[in-house]
Amino acid sequence: MAKITINGVEQAVEDGLYLIEAARRCGVDIPHYCYHPGLPVEGNCRMCSVEVEGIPKLQTACTTIVQDGMVVITDSEKVVGERSDVMEFLLRNHPIDCPICDQAGECGLQDYYMEHGLHDSRITVSEKVKKKKRVDLGPNVVLDSERCILCTRCVRFCKDVVGTEELVIKNRSNHAEITTFPGKGLVNPYALNTVDICPVGALTSRKFRFQCRVWYMKNATSICPGCERGCNIWIDHHENKIQRLRPRLNPDVNNYWMCDEGRLDFHWINDDRVLRAEGPDGLMRPDEADRAVLALLSNPGDVLIVASPRSTNESLFALKRFVEVALPGAALTGGSFRPTGDDDGFLRLPDKNPNSRGMREIGIAGDLENRLNGSAGVVLVFENDLLGDRPDLESVLAGKKVVAFTSNRTATARGADLVVPVTTYAELNGSFTNHAGLRQEFRSAIRPPGDSRSVFDVVKSLSGLLGKELGWESETALTKEMTDVITGWGVRVEEETELHAG
Numbered sequence: 044m045a046k047i048t049i050n051g052v053e054q055a056v057e058d059g060l061y062l063i064e065a066a067r068r069c070g071v072d073i074p075h076y077c078y079h080p081g082l083p084v085e086g087n088c089r090m091c092s093v094e095v096e097g098i099p100k101l102q103t104a105c106t107t108i109v110q111d112g113m114v115v116i117t118d119s120e121k122v123v124g125e126r127s128d129v130m131e132f133l134l135r136n137h138p139i140d141c142p143i144c145d146q147a148g149e150c151g152l153q154d155y156y157m158e159h160g161l162h163d164s165r166i167t168v169s170e171k172v173k174k175k176k177r178v179d180l181g182p183n184v185v186l187d188s189e190r191c192i193l194c195t196r197c198v199r200f201c202k203d204v205v206g207t208e209e210l211v212i213k214n215r216s217n218h219a220e221i222t223t224f225p226g227k228g229l230v231n232p233y234a235l236n237t238v239d240i241c242p243v244g245a246l247t248s249r250k251f252r253f254q255c256r257v258w259y260m261k262n263a264t265s266i267c268p269g270c271e272r273g274c275n276i277w278i279d280h281h282e283n284k285i286q287r288l289r290p291r292l293n294p295d296v297n298n299y300w301m302c303d304e305g306r307l308d309f310h311w312i313n314d315d316r317v318l319r320a321e322g323p324d325g326l327m328r329p330d331e332a333d334r335a336v337l338a339l340l341s342n343p344g345d346v347l348i349v350a351s352p353r354s355t356n357e358s359l360f361a362l363k364r365f366v367e368v369a370l371p372g373a374a375l376t377g378g379s380f381r382p383t384g385d386d387d388g389f390l391r392l393p394d395k396n397p398n399s400r401g402m403r404e405i406g407i408a409g410d411l412e413n414r415l416n417g418s419a420g421v422v423l424v425f426e427n428d429l430l431g432d433r434p435d436l437e438s439v440l441a442g443k444k445v446v447a448f449t450s451n452r453t454a455t456a457r458g459a460d461l462v463v464p465v466t467t468y469a470e471l472n473g474s475f476t477n478h479a480g481l482r483q484e485f486r487s488a489i490r491p492p493g494d495s496r497s498v499f500d501v502v503k504s505l506s507g508l509l510g511k512e513l514g515w516e517s518e519t520a521l522t523k524e525m526t527d528v529i530t531g532w533g534v535r536v537e538e539e540t541e542l543h544a545g
């Protein structure tokens with residue numbers, strides 16, 4: 044540990060930390076643009092300049108490593124004056140775009156101008172250097188060159204995090220601009236992280252730009268269901284619709300990042316939802332749907348229940364208990380026919396289900412294909428689009444009574460005899476267990492649409508109709524029993540701890 048004095052207060056900090064990070068851990072926020080804790084330091088914006096006793100010139104806190112006995116001042120007249128000058132310099136050619144800029148409300152320039160700038164501009168609008176306003180850098184990212192402050196976070200992300208090096212700065216001085224190499228685009232599968240870390244409104248997401256003002260959105264902690272990595276995310280939502288997903292810091296899983304595929308995979312939660320139960324005679328209330336399901340369960344030996352590695356641990360645990368307590372004799376299996384991908388050596392993993400390991404550890408077997416080909420005449424399919432993933436199974440299911448418990452109008456739902464709406468992960472408190480055995484909890488972000496119910500509520504209701512009790516008053520009680528029974532599941536709910544990242 045090193046003892047340093049920040050603004051007159053002596054503090055013990057870890058050896059080897061950059062001053063900006065040491066100060067943050069001591070509760071002193073040093074303003075910064077180019078520094079990002081997930082990137083190598085570069086020290087180009089000078090916003091983090093501080094006084095270090097014994098050194099005549101101001102030092103950049105993001106490139107200075109703490110030394111024992113260091114005395115640092117972050118709020119002297121000299122430091123405050125330097126920050127204001129840096130702000131004036133950065134804003135010299137910045138366009139007056141705030142009213143139409145997507146970054147407004149979460150912009151490093153807006154925030155720091157109010158905190159550290161408040162200067163009057165010495166130039167007129169017509170004197171500003173004009174640059175391109177809408178440059179398609181790649182399929183997902185749009186650049187507004189005038190807004191860029193040349194912090195190089197995006198350049199370093201591509202070079203040092205992904206290793207694809209698509210972005211560079213061309214030209215010098217007022218004419219310097221972010222660009223790609225001629226004929227190349229920003230096409231790496233993690234490109235949208237550059238939008239998160241861009242501290243201003245220079246990089247925007249093609250899908251999100253102009254969709255929703257950030258101050259309208261609320262957010263919830265969640266886990267990406269796109270693969271078995273289980274990247275930690277924020278769900279940003281407005282008026283019960285998901286507007287965007289963003290990565291949430293978890294150094295043990297995804298650090299500050301997530302892939303574009305996972306990030307953009309949420310429209311199915313907003314759209315094409317099953318809102319009411321449907322049977323051969325039309326729409327049904329939930330109680331009518333449950334009685335219709337019950338009518339198919341008179342011979343448990345003829346019933347196959349199909350679970351999904353896309354379901355939460357809580358849903359799977361409830362389903363297993365339902366079969367044991369209320370429907371002994373029925374067969375329970377689980378698995379997925381979702382096409383697998385590649386392990387790209389960074390975040391994306393081959394299994395595109397978020398909870399395969401959880402399903403295995405709960406004890407639901409994965410001999411799905413054999414079971415489907417078996418003699419069961421009634422198949423209850425929970426959150427599993429069997430026919431969407433394997434259209435050839437149509438003939439296998441054709442002779443059976445199929446009930447689809449589903450959030451969306453999947454191919455399986457279209458071919459089912461009975462469709463019962465259930466919630467998505469975004470409408471649930473629950474957990475997934477990732478490929479490494481980490482059980483990660485998430486919170487519901489939005490309200491379930493229509494008559495959608497959790498699997499827990501569905502099987503609780505069915506058990507009641509069968510005259511059986513699952514034994515839990517609430518999902519909290521279920522979670523407690525589940526985590527008592529299945530040992531070795533660490534739980535981590537990481538809160539946001541990153542520095543101003545844009």
Ligand code: SF4
Pocket residue numbers: 190191192193194195196197198221237240241242243245246
């Ligand atoms: S586009 Fe954004 S992240 Fe990239 S250099 Fe400019 S301001 Fe920095």
Ligand code: SF4
Pocket residue numbers: 267268269270271272273274297301302303304305306390391392
């Ligand atoms: S790597 Fe997997 S878990 Fe992470 S964002 Fe991509 S799809 Fe989601």
Ligand code: FES
Pocket residue numbers: 074075076077078085086087088089090091092103104105106
């Ligand atoms: S120079 Fe330190 S944050 Fe930019």
